[in-house]
Amino acid sequence: MNLEKVVFGFFIVLAATLNFGFFIGEIDNPTHHDVYELFAAIVVSLVATVLKLGDRTQIGAVHLSTSLVADLQLLAAAMVWGYAAHVSADGMTPEMMARIVSMSGGALFANVVSVVILIAETIMQRR
Amino acid sequence: MLRHHSVFFLIMRRLRAPLILIIAIMAISVLGLTLVPGVPTDGRPSHLSFFHALYFMSYTATTIGFGEIPYTFSDQQRLWITFCIYLSVIGWAYTLGTVFSLLADRNLQQAIRTQSFLRAVNDLREPFYLVCGYGETGRLICDALDSLGYRAVVVEIDENKIGELDLESYRADVPALCADASNPEILKYAGLTHPNCTGIMALTNSDATNLAIAIAARLLARKVPALCRAESPDTAANMASFGTRHIINPFEKFSGYLALALHAPAAWQLLTWLTGLPGTTVERHRNPPHGEWIVCGRGRFGQMLIEVMERECIPVTIIDRQGPPVTTPRWIQGDGTGAAALQAAGVMQAAGIVAATSNDVDNLSIAVTARELNPSLFVILRQNQYANRGLFEAFNHDINVVPSQIIAHECLAILTTPLLVPFLNEVRQRDESWCRDLIERLTARLGWEVPAVWSERINLSRAPALYRLLMKGRTITLEALLRSPSGRDDALACEVLLVDRDDDDHIVTPDEDVEIRPGDELLLVGSTGAREEFRLLVSNENALAYVLTGEDLPGGWIWERLAARRSASSPTGPAVTPRRRARPPPPQS
Numbered sequence: 001m002n003l004e005k006v007v008f009g010f011f012i013v014l015a016a017t018l019n020f021g022f023f024i025g026e027i028d029n030p031t032h033h034d035v036y037e038l039f040a041a042i043v044v045s046l047v048a049t050v051l052k053l054g055d056r057t058q059i060g061a062v063h064l065s066t067s068l069v070a071d072l073q074l075l076a077a078a079m080v081w082g083y084a085a086h087v088s089a090d091g092m093t094p095e096m097m098a099r100i101v102s103m104s105g106g107a108l109f110a111n112v113v114s115v116v117i118l119i120a121e122t123i124m125q126r127r
Numbered sequence: 128m129l130r131h132h133s134v135f136f137l138i139m140r141r142l143r144a145p146l147i148l149i150i151a152i153m154a155i156s157v158l159g160l161t162l163v164p165g166v167p168t169d170g171r172p173s174h175l176s177f178f179h180a181l182y183f184m185s186y187t188a189t190t191i192g193f194g195e196i197p198y199t200f201s202d203q204q205r206l207w208i209t210f211c212i213y214l215s216v217i218g219w220a221y222t223l224g225t226v227f228s229l230l231a232d233r234n235l236q237q238a239i240r241t242q243s244f245l246r247a248v249n250d251l252r253e254p255f256y257l258v259c260g261y262g263e264t265g266r267l268i269c270d271a272l273d274s275l276g277y278r279a280v281v282v283e284i285d286e287n288k289i290g291e292l293d294l295e296s297y298r299a300d301v302p303a304l305c306a307d308a309s310n311p312e313i314l315k316y317a318g319l320t321h322p323n324c325t326g327i328m329a330l331t332n333s334d335a336t337n338l339a340i341a342i343a344a345r346l347l348a349r350k351v352p353a354l355c356r357a358e359s360p361d362t363a364a365n366m367a368s369f370g371t372r373h374i375i376n377p378f379e380k381f382s383g384y385l386a387l388a389l390h391a392p393a394a395w396q397l398l399t400w401l402t403g404l405p406g407t408t409v410e411r412h413r414n415p416p417h418g419e420w421i422v423c424g425r426g427r428f429g430q431m432l433i434e435v436m437e438r439e440c441i442p443v444t445i446i447d448r449q450g451p452p453v454t455t456p457r458w459i460q461g462d463g464t465g466a467a468a469l470q471a472a473g474v475m476q477a478a479g480i481v482a483a484t485s486n487d488v489d490n491l492s493i494a495v496t497a498r499e500l501n502p503s504l505f506v507i508l509r510q511n512q513y514a515n516r517g518l519f520e521a522f523n524h525d526i527n528v529v530p531s532q533i534i535a536h537e538c539l540a541i542l543t544t545p546l547l548v549p550f551l552n553e554v555r556q557r558d559e560s561w562c563r564d565l566i567e568r569l570t571a572r573l574g575w576e577v578p579a580v581w582s583e584r585i586n587l588s589r590a591p592a593l594y595r596l597l598m599k600g601r602t603i604t605l606e607a608l609l610r611s612p613s614g615r616d617d618a619l620a621c622e623v624l625l626v627d628r629d630d631d632d633h634i635v636t637p638d639e640d641v642e643i644r645p646g647d648e649l650l651l652v653g654s655t656g657a658r659e660e661f662r663l664l665v666s667n668e669n670a671l672a673y674v675l676t677g678e679d680l681p682g683g684w685i686w687e688r689l690a691a692r693r694s695a696s697s698p699t700g701p702a703v704t705p706r707r708r709a710r711p712p713p714p715q716s
Contacts, residue, residue, distance in 0.1 A: 039157070
C-alpha cells in the first residue's frame with residue numbers, strides 16, 4: 001500500500017462525494033443546498049487538481065483535465081452565489097439557486113469521470 | 128537532464144506542496160471567518176458571508192490590508208484574524224522561498240536552456256552546420272561560417288566556452304548546448320537528423336569523442352558529410368573503416384605540406400597561397416632547404432615529420448628527453464632548449480630545425496637558442512595554444528604550424544569549395560615548372576594576398592541568367608564571360624582553375640576559348656570584389672547581356688517589346704537585339 005495513492009484517491013473521491021452532497025435535493029430550493037458544502041467541494045477539488053499536476057502520462061493528463069473542468073464549474077457556481085447574495089437586488093431567488101445547482105451538477109459529472117478513471121487505473125495495474 | 132522536456136510540469140511538480148498549503152490556509156481562514164460571530168445586529172450575532180470572508184482574506188493575506196470591511200469586526204473575529212495573518216504569512220513565505228530556490232536551481236536552468244536550444248534548432252529554416260567542440264578550431268570555423276553567411280549550431284562540453292560564445296558578436300544567432308557530444312541523443316537534439324543539417328564537424332580535443340560523433344553521423348544521418356579531427360593514426364583508421372568521408376589529422380596534413388615543400392616548392396607555394404586565411408598576405412618564405420635537419424621532440428607530430436624527411440632522404444637528428452629505443456647516433460637525449468644539446472645535434476651545420484614539442488614556451492626557447500647559434504637556420508615552429516600567438520608573431524620564424532588553423536582551413540575548404548580538393552590533388556601530380564608558371568601568372572595578376580577561391584555551378588538556382596542563355600543555345604566562352612559588369616573592356620580579376628563536367632573529365636586551368644556548358648561546375652580564384660561581380664553576372668540578365676554584347680538591355684517587358692520593334696523596323700539599326708538573337712535556336716537538350 002502506498003500512502004501517496006491513498007491520499008490521491010481520498011481527495012478525488014471526497015471531491016466527488018461533497019459535490020454529490022451539494023447537488024442532491026430539489027434543484028431550486030435554497031434550503032436543500034448548503035453553502036458550506038459548496039465551499040468544501042471547491043477546496044477539495046482545488047487540492048485534488050494540485051495533486052494531479054506534474055504527471056506526464058496520458059492518463060494523468062485526462063485526470064488533470066477532468067479536475068480542471070470540475071474546478072471551473074464549481075467556481076462559476078460560487079460566483080453566481082456571490083452575485084445573487086450580494087450584488088443582485090432580488091437576493092437569492094429560486095432561479096439563481098437552480099443555476100448554481102445545475103452548474104454543480106456539471107462539476108459532479110466531471111468528478112464521476114475522474115473517479116471512473118481512478119478505478120480503471122487501479123484495475124489496469126492489478127496490484 | 129534532457130528528459131524534462133516540459134519545464135512547466137517540472138515547476139508544477141515542485142510547487143505541489145506550497146500550492147496545497149496555500150489552498151489549505153485560505154480555506155481554513157475563510158471558513159473560520161464565516162463561522163466566528165461578528166458584532167450583533169438586531170440582537171442576533173451576525174456572520175460574514177463566504178463572499179466577504181474571501182474578499183477580506185484575499186487582501187489581508189496579500190498584505191494589502193484595506194481595514195475592517197464591510198463593517199467593524201467583533202473581538203472574536205479579530206482573534207481569529209490575528210491567527211490567520213500569521214498563518215498566511217508562513218504560507219506565502221514558504222511558497223516564495225520554494226519558487227526562488229526553484230528558479231536558482233541548476234537543473235531547472237539547464238532544462239530551460241535546453242528547451243530554448245531545441246526550439247532554436249527546430250526553427251532553423253536555412254542550411255546549417257553542426258559544430259561539435261568550440262575550442263580554438265571551433266571558434267575559427269564558426270567565425271568563418273558566420274562571415275560566409277552560413278548558420279552554425281554548437282555542442283560543447285565546457286560551460287565556460289559556451290559563455291565565450293555568447294560574448295562573440297556573430298551576425299546570426301548561434302544556438303549552443305552545453306553537453307557531451309559523444310552522446311547520440313545530444314547530437315539528435317542538436318539537429319543531426321534535421322533536414323537542413325548540411326554537415327557535421329567533430330572538432331573536440333578528444334579522439335574518442337570525435338570517433339563517437341563520426342559513427343553517430345554515419346548511422347543516424349548517412350547523407351550528412353562528417354568532418355572529423357583525428358590525432359592518432361588508430362582513430363583515423365577506425366574512422367576510415369566505417370566510411371567517414373573527411374578525416375583531418377592536422378599533423379599529417381602539415382607533414383604532407385612539408386613533404387611537398389621539400390619535393391616541389393612551387394606546388395607548395397601555390398597550395399599555401401590558395402588555402403590561406405582570407406584577407407591575409409602570404410609571405411614568400413624561402414623554401415625549406417635540403418640538408419641536415421634537427422627535430423626537437425619526438426611526439427606524434429615529430430614522428431610524422433621524421434618519416435616524411437626520411438622518405439625525402441633528408442638526414443634528421445632527433446633531440447628528445449626520452450632516450451632512443453635502439454641506440455642510434457642520430458638521437459641526442461637531452462633538452463632542446465639548452466645550447467648543449469643543440470650543439471651536440473650539430474646545429475652549426477644544420478639547415479633547418481623543427482621545434483615540435485607540445486609545450487609552446489619550450490618551442491620558442493628552442494627556436495630562439497638555435498637561431499642565436501646559427502642565424503641562417505630554417506625554423507619550423509609548432510604553436511599549440513592560440514593565446515600564445517603574440518609571442519609567435521614576434522619571433523621571425525619561417526613556418527608556424529598551428530594545428531587549430533590547419534583543421535579550420537581544411538574544413539572550410541572542404542565545405543565551401545568542394546572543387547578545391549580535386550584541384551589541389553591535381554597540383555600535387557603536376558610537375559614543378561607547371562606549378563611555377565601558374566603561381567607566377569596568378570600572383571602577377573592578383574598579388575600575394577590570399578585570394579577568394581569559390582566554386583559556381585551553372586544551374587538554374589545558382590546562375591539563372593547564364594543558365595537560361597546557355598539553354599537557348601548560345602555559345603559563351605570563358606573569355607567573353609569574365610568581363611567586368613561596370614566596363615566590359617576590363618577583364619574580371621579572376622581566373623578559372625578547374626571546370627568539372629558530368630560527361631567530360633576535369634579541365635584544369637582551361638584556356639580562354641573554352642565554352643561553358645550548362646551544368647558545369649567552375650572553380651574560380653580572384654579578388655573578393657570579382658567574386659561579387661561574377662555572382663551578379665551569372666544571376667542578373669541585364670548585367671550578363673551587357674558583358675556579352677555591350678548593349679544595355681531595357682529593363683521590363685514593355686521596354687523590351689518596344690526595343691524589339693524598333694530594331695526590327697529600322698534595318699540600319701543594330702542587326703538584332705541580344706534577346707532576339709538568342710531566341711531562334713531551340714534548346715539542345
